Amino acid sequence: MTNEMNVLDPLQIAEAWYSEGRTVALATVIETWGSAPRPVGSHLVIDGDGNFQGSVSGGCVEGAVIAEAADVIDSGAAKILEFGVADETAWRVGLSCGGRIRVYLERVDG
């Protein structure tokens, strides 16, 4: 019955990081096919230095999302990323479970 929030809550971290003056991007799983490791709605938060919390997969594609986050933080333009076995980058950053996911990546703006 406690009202405690998880200290690893990506949305709380996004707000806290922003208030500390960091630049922040938020990634959200918006669609999954097959056996995707994290459900739709899951979040990963990334700052301008590449620090991150949360997850959009079981650790398989976070590296690629973090790399893309730098662009999104610079430009402010949101983008949609797709990962999976059918993707041409699958051999590099694919989902070993055989699933596919789409991730929406956006910047947090004041």
Add this chain to the structure above:
Amino acid sequence: MKLETLQALNASRAARRAAVVVTDLQTGRAEAFVEGDRFPDEWSAVISGALRSGRPALAMIEERSLFINVHLPPPRLVVIGAVHISQALSRFAPVAGFDMTIIDPRTAFATTERFRDVELIAEWPDDVLAGRPLDRYTALAALTHDPKIDDYPIRAALEAGCFYVGALGSRKTHASRTERLQGAGVGQEAIERIKAPIGLDIGAASPVEIAVAILAEIIAALRNRDVDGQGGAR
């Protein structure tokens, strides 16, 4: 996402209120809505559906590609009475995803030996609820039959808009309970929200079966609750 949207969302979550964020995937514009708000007409159906099911959704509405994310507080189950039915509930309500607490001031009943896996508080419900109020994402099941213990938390649950309020007891027991609640100023509409006799009618006979019937009734109330009004449980 705008910082103010993120802040509004986090404030709702901290207050244990259900919230949705609708993001236009082309423009990047995101808006947060809290359960009980009036939703824009064209989005009302998808927002209500997402709130009810707890599942995020993609939708194409008026040629706009939208992502609707849902943030539901984890449901809680507060059981008044450390009785045999509660022992059974304490085994499977947590498995079904409920954060369960049992309150019973009778220390003979409220022993950790009988309840290993859930929070157990051997104090009067009035004292416990004063510091830890009930809310719309809490189910309350009053199982002692004892008016001294059950009546106060039932009233508190109705006032808090708990999505489920159930009370154990025969029709006769419930009739006298109804009289007492009316005497205490509880309205008829609120009294009718009390599930009594408690549990779905599955012919449950043993305490374990009654616990199953209660949990099923709680899940039905959670999934069918009124998300766009102020009514709490229906």
